[in-house]
Amino acid sequence: MNTLHKTIPFDASFTAQLDLQCNAMRAAGYRLVSSFSVVQAGVVSAILIFQK
């Protein structure tokens, strides 16, 4: 099983990035299996874990 990650910023582009990343990964045969968020230096990001 292959596992990949994507990091997206939690800003105004978050929803669009979420859709775009999930669509791209889905087209490559991956599905979103886990996610978590981090805040570093005032910047919030989400790390998405995909598996195929």
Add this chain to the structure above:
Amino acid sequence: MKTTNHTSKLASPAALLAAAALGLLPFFAGCTATENHVIATTATVIGVELSQSPTTTSPQAKLGYNRAEFAYVPTNRNVKKDESSATGAEQSADVIMELRYDGIFSNTGGIYQRLAVGSNAVKQRGAAYMFARDNKGEIKPETAAAIEKALDDGAVLDVDQNRRRDKLRQAYEKTKSDKPDSIGKFDEAVAPGFASFTAFLIGNPTAEQITVARTKLEADADIKKILSEIK
């Protein structure tokens, strides 16, 4: 001025979980010279009530779960100094939080939440692993490897590049269904660094690599027509 991040449209339940886990609403008091701050909140309301008419004096059963958390995190950012910057709060406290709900009415289900504040909470790898564990306290080796890599590079594809690549993705899927004989063109169009178009989709191509791929794809009349129909 008050700025709030919204997550009104989500792609999947897991993504919804991500948004719930995020639950962070930065408020910027831009109309005054006061320092900015971050407000981190989480809230959960889950309840069940089984009852009969009070006149029968039958027993009632109630199950409730109602909780809320609030964290006020001051930062060093002053919007008067740089109103155009989206960041600038380098000295803000770091917060990491997660809420997971998993069938509380089953024998194995439950609710758990994690909230940690402080630089160590997000900088130490152990914290990331702790948050990545499932509700059984387990973490799969594949997930651990992915987290390790994510913490190392943290590569983020620019949203505009992502949108441009997504048009190629849409064209790829439409070509696969409408013009399957031309699908090989997509593998040929991507830069040598990508073994295939799917590798291009899961990678982080540069703006130039996306432009070159599109140019090569538009050399095929059928694909060019498909691309022109994608808004």
